[in-house]
Amino acid sequence: MYPGISPEKHQQRRILKVEGLSVSFPTTLGSVMAAQDISFDLWEKEILALVGETGCGKSVLASAILRLLPGNAVVSGSVVFGDRDLLCLSEKDISRIRGSQISMVFQNPTLAHNPLIRMEDQIAEPLCVHRGRSKKSSRKLAEKVAISFGLEGGGILKMYPFELSGGMNQRAMISTSVILSPRIIIADEPTKGLDDALARQAIRELSSIKEQWGASLLLITHDLSMASAVSDRMAVMYCGQIVEIGLSSEVFENPLHPYSRALKGCLPENGYNPIPGSSPSLIQPPSGCRYHPRCSQMTALCKEAPPMMAVAKSSSNSKKIGMSGCSDDRHESCGRQVRCWRC
Amino acid sequence: MSPAKKRLLRCILALFLIVSLNFIIPRSMPGDPLTNLLGEDAYLTEGSASELRSLMGLDLPLHEQYLAYWRSILSFDLGYSYHLHSSVSSLILSRMKWTLLLAVPSLSAGAIFGTILGGLAGWKRGCGMERVNTAFFLMIYCTPPYFLSLLALYLFSFRLGLFPLKGLYSTGSFLDIAHHLMLPILVMSLFSVSRNFMIMRGSVLVERRSLYAAYARAKGLYGNEILFRHCFKNALLPIITIIALDFGFIFSGALFIEIVFSMNGMGNLIYDSLLSRDYPVLQGSFLIVTIMVILANLLADLQYSRIDPRVRWQ
Numbered sequence: 001m002y003p004g005i006s007p008e009k010h011q012q013r014r015i016l017k018v019e020g021l022s023v024s025f026p027t028t029l030g031s032v033m034a035a036q037d038i039s040f041d042l043w044e045k046e047i048l049a050l051v052g053e054t055g056c057g058k059s060v061l062a063s064a065i066l067r068l069l070p071g072n073a074v075v076s077g078s079v080v081f082g083d084r085d086l087l088c089l090s091e092k093d094i095s096r097i098r099g100s101q102i103s104m105v106f107q108n109p110t111l112a113h114n115p116l117i118r119m120e121d122q123i124a125e126p127l128c129v130h131r132g133r134s135k136k137s138s139r140k141l142a143e144k145v146a147i148s149f150g151l152e153g154g155g156i157l158k159m160y161p162f163e164l165s166g167g168m169n170q171r172a173m174i175s176t177s178v179i180l181s182p183r184i185i186i187a188d189e190p191t192k193g194l195d196d197a198l199a200r201q202a203i204r205e206l207s208s209i210k211e212q213w214g215a216s217l218l219l220i221t222h223d224l225s226m227a228s229a230v231s232d233r234m235a236v237m238y239c240g241q242i243v244e245i246g247l248s249s250e251v252f253e254n255p256l257h258p259y260s261r262a263l264k265g266c267l268p269e270n271g272y273n274p275i276p277g278s279s280p281s282l283i284q285p286p287s288g289c290r291y292h293p294r295c296s297q298m299t300a301l302c303k304e305a306p307p308m309m310a311v312a313k314s315s316s317n318s319k320k321i322g323m324s325g326c327s328d329d330r331h332e333s334c335g336r337q338v339r340c341w342r343c
Numbered sequence: 344m345s346p347a348k349k350r351l352l353r354c355i356l357a358l359f360l361i362v363s364l365n366f367i368i369p370r371s372m373p374g375d376p377l378t379n380l381l382g383e384d385a386y387l388t389e390g391s392a393s394e395l396r397s398l399m400g401l402d403l404p405l406h407e408q409y410l411a412y413w414r415s416i417l418s419f420d421l422g423y424s425y426h427l428h429s430s431v432s433s434l435i436l437s438r439m440k441w442t443l444l445l446a447v448p449s450l451s452a453g454a455i456f457g458t459i460l461g462g463l464a465g466w467k468r469g470c471g472m473e474r475v476n477t478a479f480f481l482m483i484y485c486t487p488p489y490f491l492s493l494l495a496l497y498l499f500s501f502r503l504g505l506f507p508l509k510g511l512y513s514t515g516s517f518l519d520i521a522h523h524l525m526l527p528i529l530v531m532s533l534f535s536v537s538r539n540f541m542i543m544r545g546s547v548l549v550e551r552r553s554l555y556a557a558y559a560r561a562k563g564l565y566g567n568e569i570l571f572r573h574c575f576k577n578a579l580l581p582i583i584t585i586i587a588l589d590f591g592f593i594f595s596g597a598l599f600i601e602i603v604f605s606m607n608g609m610g611n612l613i614y615d616s617l618l619s620r621d622y623p624v625l626q627g628s629f630l631i632v633t634i635m636v637i638l639a640n641l642l643a644d645l646q647y648s649r650i651d652p653r654v655r656w657q
Contacts (some may be wrong), residue, residue: 068561092565099563110559114573116651125572126562160652176562 013182015216016042016065016102021077023057023064030283031074034060036240038077039309042184047217049227049248051263052237055279058220059107061237064190065218066104067094081184086339092244102131103177105206107189109169113161120146120157122208123176130180146175148212149205157250167198174205178213185209187217191226203230224263228252236260239280239290246312246336256312259297312336347645348589348653354641361633365626370405377401421627426619431627434612439510439631442608444520445600446593449528453535454586461540462578465547466570477544483537488530492603495530509605527604531597535589539582546578553577580651584643591639594632 023035035057042048050058054301063069065079067086079086081102098104103126106112113122120139123146126139139157146157149171149228161169167185170190177185187206191199209215221227227234228248235245236257244257255261265273277294280286286293312335376391387395396402401413415421421431461482464473484490500506506526512519550556551574559569589596598610609628616624648654 066561068557095560095563095565097563098561104558104561106554106558106561108554111554114555114559114577115574116576116654125564127434129563129568162653 005170009192012044012046014041015044015081016218017078017080018042018065019078019080021061021064021079022075023060023069024074025070026071026074027283031063033240033285034073034282035064036119038242040235040242040245044183044215044265045214045216046233047207047219047231048220049221049231049234050237051221051224051227051234053263053279055243055282056068056237057189057240057282058222058237062104062220064225065186066098066102067091068098068104080137085312096130099177099182100127100180102184102186103180103182103184105170105177105185105187105190107192109173109181110161110164112173115161117160119151119159119161119164119172122161123157123172123179126176126180142175142179145150145179146172149175151175151198167194170194170198170202171205174202174209178209178215180215182215184216184218186220188220189222190219191221191223199226206230224268225269236263239285240282242309242337243291243339244337250336256336257291257340258297258342259291262294262296289323289339291315297342299341305341307339307341309331311340346648350641350644353592354637358634358637361637362413362416362630365633366409369622369626370408386648399570416630421630422623424616424621424624425444426616426621427624431623434624435609435627435631438607438609438612439594440604442594442597442601442610445524445527445531445606445608446597449531449593449597450534450535450586450593452528453539456532457536457539458543458575458579458582459485460536461543462547462570462575463567464540465544465578466551466574467565468544468548476540480537480540483533484541488599489603491533492527492530492600495526496603499526511606527600527606531600537585541580542585547574548583550574550578555570574651583646583650587639587643587646588636590642591636592632593635594628 018041019039021022021035021038022033025032025034038061040048050061052058060069064073064075067075067089068107069075075087077087086097087255089097113119121135122140123137124133124138124142127133127141128135143157145299151157151168151171156164156168161172174190177187179223183204185266190202190206194202203226206217206219210217219227219231219301228251231248232289233246234248234251235242236251236255236259237243238259244251244255244260252264255264259275262272262273262275266275275294280290280293287306288304289295289298289302289307292298295302377387377395393402400408403411419432421435423430424434460476465478469471493591496508500508505521507513511523513523547570551570553574556569556574559573564572594609595613596610597608598614600606601608601610602614609631612624613628615621616628
């Protein structure tokens, strides 16, 4: 049941172009490089998964796109949405995009809702704020959307967040994120804190957004198998950098970067082999390739010079599912890219 | 039973216990109750003493005294002040209205302006206007009330002659009373605003760091919208109790202001009767203060549960 890439994909357009995005936080111990030189494209009606272990900078990246980082963050690069660079907009202009054009699903749905406000009003809030609708009329639409995500009966919408379960709060949050039919939804660890059944349901709901609401989804997760199951493309992040990006099926079936391979080896069905060592500090990341201290195929070169993102040869598998249809402009972004000296 | 009813019942119980304690305490004090009631400077002959005793019911057995005590309280008979030669209830009633006239506008202004200005200051922490405001209110907050009152009296009344020097009225017309009350109300409001400002500012500083505030921003709320649609209500919770207690202690809270501006209000009444050991007045005043505090607590509880659904549920 992999959505994969549909044949008509070449007609789709790019809606978000992230280029050279770096985020650092100055601290007393030094500058924390949370994300470095991140570049990727997001295409219309596509699910792009950002995969990586905790602390690799995925959530920072998500917040950086919508400029939701704390004031001390130093951000460079560009995030082009439509014809505008989101990083250059005024706070007022970006606030008009947040929630209406690009919305976000937070990782802790219970804490992200205001404890003192009824669920229906929180779901309806983007309507009041962006469309200037009255509370009453926006409640009606909120109810419709909430019902489509399974929040109905028992006066759930009249309840407060603390009266609902984590899964219900999650659905309320997803309802809030789609209520204005945004073009992009950024979901930051949407399955965190949910049990397995609920997590799967949340993923089903999120992937239905693509079809039902016509939005692209930037899915941020540490769950490799979940990402491969729902996403069209996948980017693997390590220590603030994207180390590999490509079609999900390809990256998952045939990972090229040693880290992606090791990550796959961590999965229970692959023997549950932990990666040796621990993730490095983001204040003084390792020289050369950031993965080299933990890499089993490390060479002298890996220690010294940081590898560039290289376009990898597409495997024969990708041709079968329509990669040949890519125009030249697109080839670079839907092709496989790996940040490793050995690839 | 609904939570509101439960709370009401608890208040009634508290009131009953406190009124009973008010009966027990003076009777368990060492010494002659007459001395306590009349003061140490009153000398009585044996005959008039026993006459007074039976008049006050002090020769009755304790349980009958207790019943009589309740009867008099329910008919708002709080005894007789031998110092001021007046019944306590009429004394309190006449003083109460002046204190209310002073304190209700001051505390209301303090509650409204303190929370709004404090909320904005917490929200816009670090911007120029906010810094000036915070420094100003912090200074007021740290100044002893009597000092600021004296300063205001000296400056505005004595030096500039803008306001009368003392008292509540000279002719008794509305404008005259307003003129007299203006400066004390201003000073008292300033204190109330500064205290609420500091608390609300701190409360908003905590709330703005919460995840729901971040999520509100992600939903597209801009600037003050986040404060007034979300954080303000949440930040209000700790301050509700404090404002309610302000109103609870309304009669004793204005003591310094009343003394400095020589106003004959409740604060001065309690203060004077404390100095002259006028026990009936003290007891009566404490009873009123107790009732006010319990009522204010009840109102705070109800208001709290109206705003915070989590409280309602418990």
